[in-house]
């Protein structure tokens with residue numbers, strides 16, 4: 413499979429072209445426009461083209477209301493009325509060599525695609541664990557639905573393994589949401605999203621509601637897991653400095669369009685679009701060792717610091 417050139421539109425540097433030249437695409441969006449059919453209609457995503465590459469972390473930045481979540485839902489076929497995909501193509505390039513036209517998927521094929529190939533950690537996910545069902549049952553349900561051939565023992569073993577992967581003591585399998593801290597709940601949601609070994613994970617503001625120490629622990633975990641399993645991540649947040657730390661590339665979105673798409677290094681060193689520069693300047697400080705803090709993972713804020 414050959415890498416598709418990033419289409420014209422957003423500002424990019426020559427470094428970006430070199431960076432993506434040899435990468436393999438895993439998800440491609442072409443000219444995607446999404447509207448909310450309200451009166452008057454809201455064009456939340458306007459002619460967006462984007463290529464996500466295998467194993468990369470692509471940050472999607474932009475202020476509240478610019479269309480990040482709507483685009484993410486469009487990529488994963490999660491749009492519900494009044495949202496409608498007006499035009500465009502979304503193609504998933506499976507590691508097995510086949511391409512899937514995501515827009516035309518229906519029924520079982522769509523359900524399988526959603527958690528198996530592309531999974532999502534939703535905005536406010538840590539509050540979306542079912543309060544009356546144990547962690548074991550919630551992880552087990554994903555496996556029962558998508559891997560019906562798995563026996564109970566195997567499901568339990570996989571659930572314990574998943575918790576371990578995200579830094580939660582498997583002893584927590586029988587806990588309920590209210591017995592877990594916010595950070596632990598968020599880690600469980602990430603475990604759920606990883607349950608079927610997806611090739612893409614879309615994370616919508618996964619750490620926004622958490623305090624900085626817990627947030628950092630989770631970000632490092634995501635980066636480690638990505639290294640290990642080579643899934644690609646679309647990481648959505650309004651926090652551009654945070655994206656500079658964790659992303660390989662960043663797409664800056666404004667009023668439904670991607671205005672700049674570049675490597676994090678280029679955006680940090682010489683953002684081209686005035687809006688990107690405005691976003692960078694709207695955060696208090698980009699100096700200090702915040703970047704190396706997450707990337708090196710030297711300081712170990714163990715998940716147990718998040719105990720409830």
Ligand SMILES: Nc1ncnc2c1ncn2[C@@H]1O[C@H](COP(=O)(O)OP(=O)(O)OP(=O)(O)O)[C@@H](O)[C@H]1O
Pocket residue numbers: 448450454456474475476477478479480481482483494650
């Ligand atoms: N159900 C809806 N009906 C009408 N308009 C909507 C609906 N949901 C979102 N919108 C509009 O679509 C645009 C994009 O919203 P979206 O939630 O995708 O932005 P966002 O960048 O993810 O914002 P946030 O960070 O606040 O979640 C906004 O103008 C929003 O008001």
